[in-house]
Every structure is written in structure tokens, then in C-alpha cells.
Amino acid sequence: MTIKNVTVLGTGVLGSQIIFQTAFKGFNVTAYDIDDASLDKARQTIAGLAHRYLEDLKDIPPASLDAAAGRITWSTSLAAAVKDADLVIEAVPEQIELKRKVYGELGRVAPPKTIFASNASTLLPSALADATGRPDRFLALHFANEIWLHNIAEIMGHPGTDPVVFATVVQFARDIGMVPIEIHKEKAGYVLNSLLVPFLAAASGLLIEGIAEPAAIDKTWRIGTGAPKGPFEIFDIVGLNTAYHISLVGSPAQQRFAQYLKENYIDKGKLGVETGEGFYVYRK
Numbered sequence: 284m285t286i287k288n289v290t291v292l293g294t295g296v297l298g299s300q301i302i303f304q305t306a307f308k309g310f311n312v313t314a315y316d317i318d319d320a321s322l323d324k325a326r327q328t329i330a331g332l333a334h335r336y337l338e339d340l341k342d343i344p345p346a347s348l349d350a351a352a353g354r355i356t357w358s359t360s361l362a363a364a365v366k367d368a369d370l371v372i373e374a375v376p377e378q379i380e381l382k383r384k385v386y387g388e389l390g391r392v393a394p395p396k397t398i399f400a401s402n403a404s405t406l407l408p409s410a411l412a413d414a415t416g417r418p419d420r421f422l423a424l425h426f427a428n429e430i431w432l433h434n435i436a437e438i439m440g441h442p443g444t445d446p447v448v449f450a451t452v453v454q455f456a457r458d459i460g461m462v463p464i465e466i467h468k469e470k471a472g473y474v475l476n477s478l479l480v481p482f483l484a485a486a487s488g489l490l491i492e493g494i495a496e497p498a499a500i501d502k503t504w505r506i507g508t509g510a511p512k513g514p515f516e517i518f519d520i521v522g523l524n525t526a527y528h529i530s531l532v533g534s535p536a537q538q539r540f541a542q543y544l545k546e547n548y549i550d551k552g553k554l555g556v557e558t559g560e561g562f563y564v565y566r567k
């Protein structure tokens with residue numbers, strides 16, 4: 284199976300990044316969203332991403348970024364957007380009923396050859412597979428935010444995924460510059476978040492129980508393990524709003540941490556790296 288034409292459904296935070304990275308690596312990409320306002324926003328996001336690529340990656344000829352932008356087609360018609368697609372990557376909001384509805388429509392209009400891949404973070408492929416009408420050609424392809432820097436792609440099928448489809452998507456991930464991580468069994472959180480979420484929860488517990496300050500906890504982790512960043516530096520990158528929403532539905536200690544985040548940071552506009560201040564102050 285050869286992948287040449289890729290369609291991305293949903294042009295938000297992750298969708299925009301997937302669109303640009305895939306086009307940057309030479310694929311034809313069709314970007315689909317529900318209305319023109321969403322597409323306009325994504326065009327602006329992608330113009331900003333081009334600057335980030337120049338800043339963050341070495342030796343990128345500026346012309347290659349223009350060429351990438353030129354390989355993107357924009358559409359608000361699902362049928363037109365997928366008519367030649369070899370692969371559809373879905374990055375619509377993490378709501379099961381919405382995703383199932385999108386897969387129902389997609390299954391009706393996409394050609395039989397098309398592989399469907401979901402960027403879902405917590406929903407398992409088996410919760411969506413029957414809605415696609417082609418469960419054997421469906422799996423999850425999960426990216427990490429800022430995909431040009433944090434370039435892992437976790438690939439996770441469900442029991443009915445065709446192994447050839449799985450292998451094709453692993454190769455595609457490699458072809459767009461990701462390091463593919465093959466997941467053998469369905470697992471919410473894949474590998475990355477199965478490690479990261481409890482790690483961050485442990486760090487928040489140390490703070491909220493008054494055991495140590497964020498800087499001391501981070502220093503311990505960095506020096507003790509050689510890791511480049513400690514948990515509170517990671518919280519600042521994830522964003523304190525996101526951390527708040529995740530903690531709010533966690534254990535009682537995590538809920539106390541959510542309250543702490545709200546009172547000391549969020550209510551003061553300190554959301555982490557994106558606002559220039561969180562647990563640490565950043566140069567803008």
C-alpha cells in the first residue's frame with residue numbers, strides 16, 4: 284500500500300501540526316474542517332509554524348517551507364476532501380459521539396482503499412472501529428504536541444486491524460519524520476502518557492503535601508536521573524490550564540493540586556511557557 288495523498292480532519296492544535304509536517308515531508312495534504320473560519324485560523328497557525336520550523340530546526344531552506352504550504356489544499360466538503368485519500372488522519376475533538384459521527388460520514392464517502400487513523404488521546408480504537416464501516420483499515424496514530432520537535436508517533440491498532448495496514452502506517456510515520464512506536468495492545472494513554480501522567484501526579488503530590496518546593500523536586504529529578512527537565516518544567520510546557528483540567532478529575536490530592544494551580548497561577552494569568560510565566564519565568 285502506497286501513501287501519497289493524505290487528508291487531515293480537524294485543523295486545530297494537532298491537526299495543523301500534522302498537516303504542515305506531512306506537507307513538509309512531501310505528501311499532498313488536504314485539510315478539512317467544518318467551516319471557513321476554522322480553516323482561516325489554521326492558515327494563520329501554519330504560517331506561525333513555518334517560523335517555528337526555521338527557529339527550531341537546523342538548516343531548513345526557507346523555500347522548503349513555501350513548498351510545504353503549496354502542497355496543502357483546503358476544504359470544507361468532506362466528500363471532496365477524501366475522494367483521492369490514501370490515508371485520513373482524524374484530529375477532531377476528543378468526544379466519542381462526535382468522533383463516531385465523523386467516522387460514520389467518512390466511511391460512506393471515502394474510497395474503499397482509504398486507511399483511517401485517529402489521533403485520539405484517551406479513546407481506544409475499539410470504541411470507534413465499528414463506526415468506520417471498515418474496522419480492518421482503522422487504527423490510532425497518536426502524535427505528541429509540537430510534533431516537529433517531539434517527533435514520536437505511537438501506532439496502536441484494535442484486535443481487528445489488518446497487520447498490513449498497521450505496517451503501512453508505521454512506515455508512513457517514519458516517512459514524515461516521526462520515530463514510530465508500535466503498541467501491541469490497546470492502552471489508554473499509550474506509552475507516553477502512561478508514564479507521564481503518574482509521574483506528574485507524584486510530583487504534584489510532593490508539592491501539595493509540603494514535602495518540597497517545585498525547584499527542589501525538579502533539581503532532584505534532573506541531577507538524580509540525568510533527565511533534561513523536571514516535572515514542574517514539564518507542567519509549564521503542557522500548560523497549567525491543561526494540568527488543572529486533568530487534576531480536577533483525579534484523586535483528592537490531585538484535586539487539591541488543581542485548586543492550588545487555580546489560585547496561585549491560573550487566576551493570575553500564569554499558564555506556563557505560553558504566557559511567559561508558570562512555575563518558572565520565561566523570556567518572551
Ligand code: NAD
Pocket residue numbers: 292293294295296297298315316317321373374375376377385402403404405425426427428
Ligand atoms: P482542537 O480543539 O484544537 O481542534 C479540533 C478541530 O476539529 C477544530 O478545528 C474543530 O473546528 C474541528 N472539528 C470539530 N468538529 C469537526 C468535524 N465534525 N469534522 C472535522 N473537524 C471538526 O483539538 P486538538 O487539541 O487538535 O485535538 C484533536 C485530537 O487530537 C483530540 O482527539 C486530542 O485528544 C488529540 N491530541 C491532542 C493533543 C494536544 O496536545 N492538543 C496531543 C495528542 C493528541
